[in-house]
Amino acid sequence: MSTPTEDVVKQWEREQAELKKRLVEEDTEDWQKSPDFAGLERVGGVDLSFIKGDDVNACAQLVVLSFPDMKLLYKDSQMVTLNAPYVAGFLAFRETPSLLEALEKLKREQPSLMPQVVLVDGNGLFHYREFGLACHLGVLSDLPCVGVAKNLLQVQGVVRSDEHLSQINALEKDGDTFPLTTDTGKVLGKALRSCLKSTKPVYVSVGHRISLDTAVRLTHACCRHRVPEPIRQADMISREYLRTHFPSGLSPRDNNETLNT
């Protein structure tokens, strides 16, 4: 997959700006206003996993876990062909179509298991143009979504400075946070110490139909390890799927070339 042309990037930027008009940054559900999330029963997690040398074929994973137990209620692994390359700031154009398909399949086949909120591997509002993958998936699915990134995206003046590192060092117990504030003073997300064991925070931001404080509280409530359980399960299960279906590490693409030789 080649790097997109400037025209394509411009088109992508227009699409992000257009979809952003439909973004809802506040709590819209009753369970979100409850101190203990009463009424929340199902939390979704999504992720894509890849085979070493292949960036076109991937395993798209959707899981639904019970809340607050974090027991697996549903899992779906699906091999997909990606149409867009990875470009920082445009991850949604690579991953959203496959994830939307998985959600539509669930709605079609097991509507009673539809998640009430989805945790997404990547950023939401914490993004160059304040419209990351979690926002994109949220708006197009119209589901509440939360962005959880494992690495800091340096954006709008938020940098890995000594100040940032000292803020991380100041997080002493799980649940502790500090805001990710842009150079213009807007809070785009929060760094969260997700569990006592890990020093490295996760970066939480609003995806759609949830407030930042609720998003952080929910993410913390889903953590048994550093990465919140829905995303962690999606990651582990999709990797397991690739291990058992392509044990040689031979991707579908390589298999076809082998057959044609």
Added chain:
DNA sequence: GCGACAG
């Protein structure tokens, strides 16, 4: 030219 670059 140099550094940054979610997944």
Added chain:
DNA sequence: ATCTTGTCGC
């Protein structure tokens, strides 16, 4: 994203 075993600690 992926490349990868042992190792240290609870």
